[in-house]
Amino acid sequence: MADFFKSAFGYLSNNSITQDNDFVGQYVELGNQKLRVKRVIAEGGFAFVFVAQDVSSGKEYALKRLLASDEEKRRSVMQEIALLSQKKLSGHPNIIEFISAASISKEESDHGQAEFLLLTELCTGGQLVDVLRARGCALPCNQVIQAFYQACSAVQHMHNQKPPIIHRDLKVENLLLSSKSVIKLCDFGSATTKVYKPDRDWSAMKRSLVEDEICNNTTPMYRAPEMLDLYQNFTINEQSDIWALGCILFLMCFNEHPFEDSAKLRIINGNYTIPPTDTEYTVLHDLICKICFKPITD
Numbered sequence: 001m002a003d004f005f006k007s008a009f010g011y012l013s014n015n016s017i018t019q020d021n022d023f024v025g026q027y028v029e030l031g032n033q034k035l036r037v038k039r040v041i042a043e044g045g046f047a048f049v050f051v052a053q054d055v056s057s058g059k060e061y062a063l064k065r066l067l068a069s070d071e072e073k074r075r076s077v078m079q080e081i082a083l084l085s086q087k088k089l090s091g092h093p094n095i096i097e098f099i100s101a102a103s104i105s106k107e108e109s110d111h112g113q114a115e116f117l118l119l120t121e122l123c124t125g126g127q128l129v130d131v132l133r134a135r136g137c138a139l140p141c142n143q144v145i146q147a148f149y150q151a152c153s154a155v156q157h158m159h160n161q162k163p164p165i166i167h168r169d170l171k172v173e174n175l176l177l178s179s180k181s182v183i184k185l186c187d188f189g190s191a192t193t194k195v196y197k198p199d200r201d202w203s204a205m206k207r208s209l210v211e212d213e214i215c216n217n218t219t220p221m222y223r224a225p226e227m228l229d230l231y232q233n234f235t236i237n238e239q240s241d242i243w244a245l246g247c248i249l250f251l252m253c254f255n256e257h258p259f260e261d262s263a264k265l266r267i268i269n270g271n272y273t274i275p276p277t278d279t280e281y282t283v284l285h286d287l288i289c290k291i292c293f294k295p296i297t298d
Helices: 002-014 071-084 128-135 141-159 204-217 239-254 264-268 282-292
Strands: 027-030 033-044 047-054 060-068 098-104 114-121 175-177 183-185
Touching: 027 098, 027 114, 033 060, 060 071, 071 114, 128 175, 141 183, 141 239, 141 282, 239 282
Parallel strands: none
Antiparallel strands: 027 033, 033 047, 047 060, 060 114, 098 114, 175 183
16 A cells, blocks of 8 residues: 555645745744745645744644634634644544644734644645545555554544544545555544434424534535434434444445435435445445444434
8 A cells, every 4th residue: 555655646746736825935933843834735714734844854744724713713723723732642643643733813913813823744645535536446455444444543542532532524535644654634623522412302493503513513425314313313422433434435445425415315314335346345345334334223
């Protein structure tokens, strides 16, 4: 697997974002480190990710710049920093390594938004999703097993915390590759320790509020059935991450998402189809069907 991912790196680096950004070229100080912002490598929503180089050592890092225009976004960013700064989480070999963070309030900034800087290790292999796109077809079975094992190891470490930490936004876009082709889980802005146990006493308002929170912190095609119909009164806990892992595994095997259209009824009914002609990934069929997409029973 290492040789394959290294060969894909040239494709990824040649397709990084190159448009101008006023943050590129600036110097920032985080703790005892002085860094020069070199280039943008990713963007989305209210965040940019840059390559930043330590002026003294020359070592490169990933510098995530996040802007929070409202309290909800600010809490999300603070949550990500709080989780990653726990060494018991960031110290896992398959979770992106936290280095440091800094922030300024919206009153201190010149754009009316709170601003956060999050410094982590730089995963030069890029996103797993880009590797899959560059390849144009599914990964060989042995590579799927290796990559999936590493992703599961990161999730298991989160779930073993007390209380369990639920990622809630597991998807191939949040799996990065280190320079040594190791899978690294990232983006903890949606993570939570909250467990919801809907019952007949829940009001329509309460269900609506929980539904809104789920919508704001998950990706539609990766949502578990219990998240889509709170009136079934199924517990919403760390098992939702297992469902999302099933989506990732399916995608790595068959180069398509099992619920590409995010159709609510298809997800609730577990209506997906493993290609009937598949012979390469038969060893993984039971894992997908009986573990990851196991029907809810309570």
